[in-house]
Amino acid sequence: MSVTGILGKKIGMTQVFDEKGEVHPITVLQAGPCVITQLKTAAKDGYDAAQIGLVEFVKASKVTKPLQGHFAKNNVPPVKLLKEVPVEVAAKKPAEGEESSNGAVKAGDKVLVDIFSDEKYVDVVGTSKGRGFAGVVRRHNFGGGPKSHGHMFQVQGSIGASSFPSRVFPGQRMPGHMGVDRVTVRNLRIRGIDIEENLIMVEGAVPGPRDGYVLISKAKAPPRERRGFAGSGTVDPLKASKKASAKKK
Template sequence: MSVTGILGKKIGMTQVFDEKGEVHPITVLQAGPCVITQLKTAARDGYDAAQIGLVEFVKAHKVTKPQAGHFAKSDVAPVRLIKEVSVETVKPGADAAEGEVESNGHVKAGDRVLVDIFSDEKYVDVIGTSKGRGFAGVVRRHNFGGGPKSHGHMFQVQGSIGASSFPSRVLPKTRMPGHMGVDRITVRNLRIRGIDLEENLIMVEGAVPGPRDGYVLISKAKAPPRERRGFAGSGTVDPLKASKKAAGKKK
């Protein structure tokens, strides 16, 4: 499968122990199952991508007629959530003729996307929507220090925001109270700590934005970190041990 991402849900957080006995906080994600509802090609659409949908039960009256026709074209059941992800194209194929099933390399409309696409990966990028915090002040929203906490003072008031006689206005992007949360947040390079192929679960080290049962987009890491020398496994050379060993041979 050449699809680079999958839709899922945030289940919650827990912790696991590695073979050295060290504890790691992890987030459990329900990755899919998803289905490819449409393929975008460079020849027709200007770019290569796959439109995937999260397979969940959707009531019939929740699906509009344009959506029903869109799903029927690819012969897939209605899905709740649709997103576009990039594909790893092997060779640019020709456009599918009208009425034929679309294909792009190893994928085609109607194929299922499962968590096994991350079997050979070490890191993933996760995109989610942060929790809504409502209307928040500057202390909570921007981590301001606040004013004096003695009697008679308003601790969480930000203070002056003007600029005197010039320019006599509030400058753009001034940090002020306002709506907090419900932002699209991308967390990059989360290490994969385990994959359950039967239940379509993936465990990543660290926190993921959003509440429990919140929808997330999991994709292969675009810029994974480089393994440092001496820390990538038993096959690498530890510089300190190598220098001591060389010094011992010289004697």
């Protein structure tokens, strides 16, 4: 049994070059360290999960009495952020003489970035930047009106008919609060892992500002690797058909 996710922070963006000399934009994430503060079991809670907390300095006055008792129950340090992540059972069976790994995870164990050592993609959940009250041009990418003198470019305009239906339909795109939403970006390719500094580099952008908290988890539906694509194992359909016809003869 192992934990499938970890809490972290967004450090910033940069770029790296691969072996072919191609440049890739990446986001650097501080993944952990985290600690397991509680284990949920199907027998007791109805589902299997692990409650993890990001290990950061927290003043004792900022921790409520219920949380103090919760941390003391499992003898873990106070943490600033708590999240629940799924746990997965190891697919391979233990060899003879080895103990099963189902009981390996317990409250108080550390969760580090090395859980992604064998992974190629991750899903990242973060909170988008707050933009305040925004108009339709910025919020919904409307084209706006004429930009000539005497016109108001960023005004939405008419939003409904007069006689029928004499109302505004639900879901009408209008000005309003923009940002501060929970955003999930799936299948970000891992470009590097620094186990000593607890850093993970993923290709692409991650929602939220710098020093924003994120939840990094193993990809639920990673993309399939295309067979024979851009490599020495590429199959030429013409040669393959000639080879197959020669075998039939």
